[in-house]
Amino acid sequence: MKFNYIILLFAFATILSCDTDDSDYEFVMVATPELMSKSEFRKSVDITSAKDIQEAGKIYVYNNYIFVNDVKGIHIIDNSNPRIPKKIKFITIPGNEDISIKDNYLFADSATDLVVFDISNINTIKEVERLEDVFNVYDFQIPIEAQALDYGTYNYEEDIIVGWTVKQERRKKIDENVLIDIAFDGAALNNRAESATGTGGSLARFQIVDNYLYTVGNYEMAIFNIQNLSSPTLTNTQYAGWNIETMFEADDYLYLGSTNGMYIYSLNNPSSPEFVSEFIHWEGCDPVVVDGDYAYLTLRGGNLCGQLESVLEIIDISDKSNPTLAARHELENPYGLGIKENILFVCDGTAGLKLFDKKNPLDVKQIKTLKNIQSKDVIPLQNSLLMIGNNTLYQYEYLQNDVRLISSYSLN
Numbered sequence: 001m002k003f004n005y006i007i008l009l010f011a012f013a014t015i016l017s018c019d020t021d022d023s024d025y026e027f028v029m030v031a032t033p034e035l036m037s038k039s040e041f042r043k044s045v046d047i048t049s050a051k052d053i054q055e056a057g058k059i060y061v062y063n064n065y066i067f068v069n070d071v072k073g074i075h076i077i078d079n080s081n082p083r084i085p086k087k088i089k090f091i092t093i094p095g096n097e098d099i100s101i102k103d104n105y106l107f108a109d110s111a112t113d114l115v116v117f118d119i120s121n122i123n124t125i126k127e128v129e130r131l132e133d134v135f136n137v138y139d140f141q142i143p144i145e146a147q148a149l150d151y152g153t154y155n156y157e158e159d160i161i162v163g164w165t166v167k168q169e170r171r172k173k174i175d176e177n178v179l180i181d182i183a184f185d186g187a188a189l190n191n192r193a194e195s196a197t198g199t200g201g202s203l204a205r206f207q208i209v210d211n212y213l214y215t216v217g218n219y220e221m222a223i224f225n226i227q228n229l230s231s232p233t234l235t236n237t238q239y240a241g242w243n244i245e246t247m248f249e250a251d252d253y254l255y256l257g258s259t260n261g262m263y264i265y266s267l268n269n270p271s272s273p274e275f276v277s278e279f280i281h282w283e284g285c286d287p288v289v290v291d292g293d294y295a296y297l298t299l300r301g302g303n304l305c306g307q308l309e310s311v312l313e314i315i316d317i318s319d320k321s322n323p324t325l326a327a328r329h330e331l332e333n334p335y336g337l338g339i340k341e342n343i344l345f346v347c348d349g350t351a352g353l354k355l356f357d358k359k360n361p362l363d364v365k366q367i368k369t370l371k372n373i374q375s376k377d378v379i380p381l382q383n384s385l386l387m388i389g390n391n392t393l394y395q396y397e398y399l400q401n402d403v404r405l406i407s408s409y410s411l412n
Contacts, residue, residue, distance in 0.1 A: 027168050031146035033154050034163035041160040044094055047125045050087035053411035056391045061379055062101040062198030082395045085409045100206040101198040105229040107213055111160050128230050201377035202287040202336040207249045212270050216244045235271045250290040257286040264320055279315055279323040291339045293318040294361040298334035310334055314361055327362050336377030347375035367401050
């Protein structure tokens with residue numbers, strides 16, 4: 001029996017070998033979507049007790065609570081005692097990436113929809129509104145290992161992509177210089193001072209400014225009037241740029257970070273932000289923060305964003321119509337960043353958290369590195385610094401040109 005098995009295996013291998021000698025074909029990793037009907041998808045929101053985090057994403061702070069995005073929704077952490085934070089709730093929101101909060105109302109994306117929750121009583125959170133199909137573009141979270149996509153029976157009007165299955169398939173070769181089009185027919189058709197508003201990190205794509213919620217996704221900006229917090233209305237959607245990843249607001253301007261530059265929009269007309277200018281750089285993942293006349297952005301290389309170098313760029317934005325490169329500083333693997341007075345905090349991935357003295361923005365100086373930690377994003381609060389990385393939440397108190405650890409809390 002064993003001998004027969006070996007012969008069979010050899011015969012199969014021979015056939016396969018002969019087959020793969022055909023230079024017109026190759027083996028590729030093909031991703032196919034796991035689908036859920038929109039009707040079922042919209043019934044899946046749930047509020048439950050605390051859960052372990054699978055993959056910590058973006059962080060957001062409101063009053064004594066920290067909100068951490070995960071694969072299936074939002075974890076709520078009671079941070080009334082920063083030395084012993086505690087997970088207390090989980091909001092299941094499939095397709096969620098970002099949130100913003102104002103006056104106890106939480107706004108969250110859920111793939112194509114905007115969902116509103118009343119969190120005035122954290123123990124009895126209630127979904128109070130859902131605006132359907134307001135986001136024409138949402139992140140499908142395509143697996144990194146995928147070399148090709150097969151959307152199969154996916155219907156944009158009726159289905160939501162909730163996951164992916166990846167398997168190896170033999171397919172005809174394509175020109176390596178031609179990018180795989182991951183779109184599908186129909187998809188493309190369609191640290192304010194106010195204490196009542198929460199604070200997100202530099203990777204955020206939601207920003208609340210006065211009575212408006214601004215959201216960005218890939219190439220589109222959606223503007224919602226939230227004067228009536230429990231019943232927001234979609235005011236406007238407009239083209240925002242290309243490959244938009246992050247958004248930061250400062251002094252009535254929106255700064256959009258994309259993989260090929262930074263876009264500046266004026267909020268003189270809050271319901272219809274006006275394009276002012278753009279700063280173009282080579283391809284790279286790009287969060288941005290702003291302080292005074294300078295914007296600080298990180299470009300991460302060695303990844304799908306398309307470039308090799310990893311740097312901190314400092315952009316002179318004193319003339320909003322003509323932003324110019326003022327200085328550059330080499331990094332290793334940067335992600336988010338944040339500013340507290342004259343200190344710039346840069347999450348340099350596996351290289352740790354780096355502190356820069358930016359009193360002179362044209363000559364920032366690295367003054368400290370917190371090593372042996374993985375850093376992804378930071379939120380500099382009034383009295384403490386929050387950082388997340390590798391499914392761990394770190395909190396620090398400020399010292400003179402330094403920080404001191406208050407607590408590290410594993411989210412697993």
